[in-house]
């Protein structure tokens with residue numbers, strides 16, 4: 108626990124809005140807790156500070172965008188700031204996928220060397236895959252590792268909220284892309300990029316798609332532009348070559364199911380896990396669904412003051428999730 112001196116410093120830094128001082132005192136508390144052997148608490152405190160710092164820096168970046176890119180600050184309405192303190196190493200991905208993500212990261216980190224030699228680092232990415240399998244999380248991890256904010260643009264709501272104006276809104280967004288280096292995730296990309304013959308309504312969507320392609324083609328800045336969709340199969344295949352990399356996310360295989368559950372249960376006491384039935388119960392579930400099932404199990408254990416996580420509890424939470432899906 109913080110001592111009297113530290114408590115006073117915390118209060119003073121809070122009233123004078125001195126964030127850095129506040130963080131420094133919390134880190135001191137973390138260090139003294141670690142010395143007392145309270146490693147878990149110390150780590151939690153450090154993680155909280157890291158998250159707070161990131162959120163602050165993203166807020167500042169968003170303020171910059173409002174100030175810089177448009178006289179009316181309109182663009183801030185079109186972008187959601189997403190903040191999640193994930194690192195690429197926290198993502199559980201099959202090997203080839205994680206190699207691709209790391210390659211993107213390495214190229215971005217070596218940006219100037221590549222550009223000096225007239226080589227273009229991967230910066231226009233297409234993420235496809237079912238819900239809850241890491242598209243947004245990966246965008247977030249890339250942003251964190253590059254020290255950039257992540258902005259999300261939902262193309263479906265852009266189209267529906269600004270019907271008739273969506274082209275000019277898209278231009279505003281791309282002004283921001285050019286002026287402020289960040290990661291820009293264009294979610295629900297299929298709402299503009301579906302195959303030509305699927306729907307009758309072409310007009311505005313088609314124009315938005317064409318403009319989007321023109322903007323990414325002529326990208327000058329070092330921002331990362333990621334288009335994401337759950338419906339990769341619905342996209343016009345001709346679109347794929349407009350991106351530097353196509354990353355296909357998938358449901359977790361047994362090996363990833365194990366890794367995910369092990370990580371989620373890391374700090375809790377548990378029975379020896381029986382992987383076969385656990386994997387069976389996880390079939391067809393996404394990373395997000397499995398995470399929720401494990402969290403349900405943990406909540407139940409804590410609320411009912413049970414001693415450990417049991418195979419039975421885990422399996423029934425996973426089974427319940429699968430039933431949910433089928434309804």
Ligand SMILES: Nc1ncnc2c1ncn2[C@@H]1O[C@H](COP(=O)(O)OP(=O)(O)OP(=O)(O)O)[C@@H](O)[C@H]1O
Nearest residue numbers: 198199237238239240241242243244337394395398
């Ligand atoms: N590859 C992964 N490794 C670890 N956890 C994951 C992974 N993918 C998803 N998760 C968990 O699921 C949650 C949701 O994932 P995410 O938001 O990335 O899904 P998504 O692919 O963007 O889905 P949607 O298509 O619905 O937007 C994450 O916050 C995380 O808890």
Ligand SMILES: [Mg+2]
Nearest residue numbers: 242243244294
């Ligand atoms: Mg997402």
